[in-house]
Structure formats: structure tokens, C-alpha cells
Amino acid sequence: MKRVVVTGGSGKAGRATIYELLERDYQVLNLDIQPPHEQLCRFQTVDLMNMGETVEALHGYDAVVHLAANPNPTGWTEERMFRHNTTTTYNVFRAATMLGMRRVVWASSETTLGLPFEKVLPHYAPINEDAPLYPETSYALSKVISEEIARQFSRWSGVPFVGLRFSNIMETEAYARFPSYWDDPHARKWNLWGYVDARDVAQSCRLGLEADITGAHAFIIAADDTVMNRPSRALMAEVFPNVPVRELSHEHATLLGIDGARRMLGYAPQHSWREHVSA
Numbered sequence: 001m002k003r004v005v006v007t008g009g010s011g012k013a014g015r016a017t018i019y020e021l022l023e024r025d026y027q028v029l030n031l032d033i034q035p036p037h038e039q040l041c042r043f044q045t046v047d048l049m050n051m052g053e054t055v056e057a058l059h060g061y062d063a064v065v066h067l068a069a070n071p072n073p074t075g076w077t078e079e080r081m082f083r084h085n086t087t088t089t090y091n092v093f094r095a096a097t098m099l100g101m102r103r104v105v106w107a108s109s110e111t112t113l114g115l116p117f118e119k120v121l122p123h124y125a126p127i128n129e130d131a132p133l134y135p136e137t138s139y140a141l142s143k144v145i146s147e148e149i150a151r152q153f154s155r156w157s158g159v160p161f162v163g164l165r166f167s168n169i170m171e172t173e174a175y176a177r178f179p180s181y182w183d184d185p186h187a188r189k190w191n192l193w194g195y196v197d198a199r200d201v202a203q204s205c206r207l208g209l210e211a212d213i214t215g216a217h218a219f220i221i222a223a224d225d226t227v228m229n230r231p232s233r234a235l236m237a238e239v240f241p242n243v244p245v246r247e248l249s250h251e252h253a254t255l256l257g258i259d260g261a262r263r264m265l266g267y268a269p270q271h272s273w274r275e276h277v278s279a
Contacts, residue, residue: 001062001063001102001103001209001210002025002026002027002062003026003027003029003060003061003062003063004021004026004027004028004029004061004062004063004064004065004209005028005029005031005057005058005061005063005064005065006018006021006028006029006030006031006064006065006067007031007032007046007048007064007065007066007067007068007088007092008031008032008066008067008068008069008107009028009029009030009031009032009036009041009043009067010030010032010034010035010036010037010043011032011067011068012169012171012198013067013107013166013169013198013201013202013205014030014032014067014068015036015037015038015040015198016171016198016199016201016202017065017067017201017202017205017206018030018040018041019040019202020199020202020203020205020206021065021202021205021206022040022041024206027041028040028041028042029041029042029043029044029057029061030042030043030044031044031045031046031048031057031068032045032046032068033045033046033047044057048068048088048091048092049084049087049088049091050091051091051094051095054091054092054094054095055095055098055099058092058095058096058099058101059099061099061101062101062102062103063096063101063102063103063104063105063209064092064096064101064103064104064105064106065105065106065205065208065209066089066092066093066104066105066106066107067106067107067205068088068092069085069088069089069107069142070084070085071109071111071139072139078137078138079138081138081139081142082138082139082141082142085139085142085143085146086142086145086146086149089106089142089146089149090146090149092104092106093106093149093150093153093161094153096153096159097153097156097157097159101159102159102160103159103160103162103208103209104150104153104159104160104161104162105161105162105164105205105208105209106146106150106161106162106163106164107163107164107166108143108146108147108163108164108165108166108218109139109140109143109165109166110165110166110167110168110191110194110220110222110256111135111136111137111139111140111143112133112134112135112140112143112144112147112165112218113127113131113133113134113165113220113256114131114133114134114135114136115136115140115190115191116136116189116190116191117189117190117191117192117240118136118190119134119136120134120136121240121242121243122192122240122243123243123244124243124244124245124246125192125232125236125240125243125244125245125246125255126192126246126248126253126254126255126256126257126258126259127192127220127255127256127257128220128257128259128260129218129219129220129257129260143165146163147163147216147218150163150216150218151215151216153216154215154216155215155216160213160214160215160216161215161216161217162208162209162211162213162216162217162219162265163216163217163218163219164201164204164205164208164218164219164221164261165218165219165220165221166196166201166221166222167191167194167195167196167220167221167222167223167256168191168194168195168196169195169196169197169198169201170195170196170197170198170273171197171198172197172276175273175276175277176276176277178227178273178277179229179277181193181227181228182228182229182230185228185230185235185238185239186239188227188228189235189239189240191256192226192254192255192256193226193227193228193232193235193255194222194223194226194227194254194255194256195222195223195226195227195273196221196222196223196269197223197269197270197271197272199270199271200221200223200267200269200270200271201221203267203268203269203270204219204221204261204265204267207261207265207266207267208265211264211265211266213264213265217260217264219258219260219261219264219265219267220256220257220258220260220261221258221261221267222254222256222258222269223254223269223271223272223273224249224250224253224254224258224269224272225250225252225253225254225272225273225274226252226253226254226255227273228252229252229279231251231252232245232248232251232252232253232254232255233245233248233251235255236255
């Protein structure tokens with residue numbers, strides 16, 4: 001599977017993923033509505049709301065990494081965002097299976113888990129893929145529905161679908177803001193103080209293409225630690241005192257469970273804000 005389409009390749013996650021794939025000799029096509037700041041590979045403007053354009057653009061490629069979605073478009077209603085995200089995802093999934101692609105990797109979201117954990121608390125931490133889904137926004141609901149669409153398309157076609165529930169994606173320059181979170185643990189409780197480096201997002205996308213996997217799965221993708229400088233158990237005790245905390249791999253371990261991605265994809269996050277900012 002060396003010929004890969006990346007939708008949304010001009011964005012933060014897409015750009016990092018294209019770098020990752022090109023470094024490993026993949027042939028990549030970037031499909032986006034916006035041209036990239038730096039043209040790393042062939043680029044094509046495509047409206048993924050149009051099924052015909054989508055099929056034509058994906059034709060001749062082995063796999064697709066579908067990253068094109070927007071959680072909060074300026075000026076969009078909730079209904080428009082929901083319709084756009086579900087329709088573009090349906091079109092990509094349908095085109096991929098029609099064309100006999102060998103793998104679909106796509107961006108789900110941590111928001112499916114119940115963020116911002118106000119109406120329903122996490123059942124436990126680190127929360128993992130066994131936890132029930134509680135979408136609290138139209139964006140999160142679009143991702144839950146897309147996970148179900150992925151399961152059915154995989155069942156119909158036999159094509160493996162790998163959904164990646166990305167945490168809050170960060171590039172290196174964003175780490176300078178992290179100390180501003182440390183005085184108030186409530187400021188970032190909305191996703192259990194999670195984040196993920198864009199380079200680890202790229203790693204997970206590549207592994208999603210390469211893993212020996214069948215069926216449809218969705219994996220949480222986060223950094224190995226939290227955005228905070230205090231221990232993870234102390235954060236939970238102060239903000240979510242009634243939520244059970246399971247075994248942690250280290251003092252500052254992520255509270256977004258990534259063991260599923262470790263086990264089935266070989267995911268191993270390599271990047272932390274601690275490399276750039278003193279705790």
C-alpha cells in the first residue's frame with residue numbers, strides 16, 4: 001500500500017502525516033479545499049461533498065487517510081457542521097470501498113468519549129475504548145455516527161477501517177502555553193488534560209496503514225503524559241474525586257487510555273511538551 005491519498009493534507013495533522021509517509025517512500029496525494037503552505041507532494045483541490053469528485057480523486061490509489069473535517073468552522077451552524085462531516089466521511093468511505101482500496105484510516109475524535117465531562121463523568125481513568133460513548137456536541141455525534149458507518153462499510157466490503165480518536169493535536173510552538181494551565185487544574189479538565197503531538201498523530205496514521213488488522217476499530221491516540229506538571233492521580237483526586245483511577249504507567253501518565261493503540265497498532269508516542277518546557 002504505497003500509493004496513499006491524504007484528505008485534509010494541508011492542515012496540521014495532514015501536513016505531519018504527509019511528512020511521515022514521504023519519509024518512508026510512500027507516494028502521496030493531498031486532497032484539500034485549501035492549498036498547502038508548503039507543497040510536499042502532489043496537491044488537488046476536491047470538494048468531498050461531491051461523490052463524483054471524491055471517487056475520481058481516489059481512483060488509482062491503494063489506501064486513504066481521511067483527515068478532512070472541521071470541529072468548529074467560523075459562521076457554521078451545528079446542523080451544517082454535522083451534515084458536512086458525516087457526508088464527506090460517507091463519500092470517502094463509499095469511494096474507497098467502490099474502488100477496492102485496501103485500507104481506510106480516518107480521524108475520529110476524543111470528543112466521542114463524553115467531553116467536556118460535565119453531563120456524564122468518565123466511568124474510570126485512564127478512559128479507554130471499552131467505555132460507552134457520550135457525544136455531547138454535533139461534532140462528536142458526527143464522529144460516533146462515522147464510526148458506525150465505518151463498521152458497516154468494513155462488514156460489507158472486507159476492507160479494514162482504522163479510526164483514530166485523536167486528542168487535542170499540538171505542534172511544538174503550542175507547548176509554550178502549557179505553564180498557563182498549571183495553576184488551575186479545572187482549566188483543562190475537559191479532556192482529562194490530554195494532548196497529542198502532531199508527529200505522533202502522523203505515526204499513528206502510518207501504523208494504521210501498516211498494522212496487520214481486520215474489521216473496523218477505533219483507537220484513542222494521545223501523548224504518554226498530560227499537559228500538567230502535577231501527578232495524574234492528584235489531578236483526578238482534586239477534580240474528579242469519585243472517578244476510579246486504574247493502574248498508571250508512570251506518575252504523569254495520560255488519562256486517555258492508549259493501550260489499545262499500543263497493542264494493536266504498535267503505537268508508541270515519542271514526543272512530549274517536557275522536551276521543550278521546564279516543569
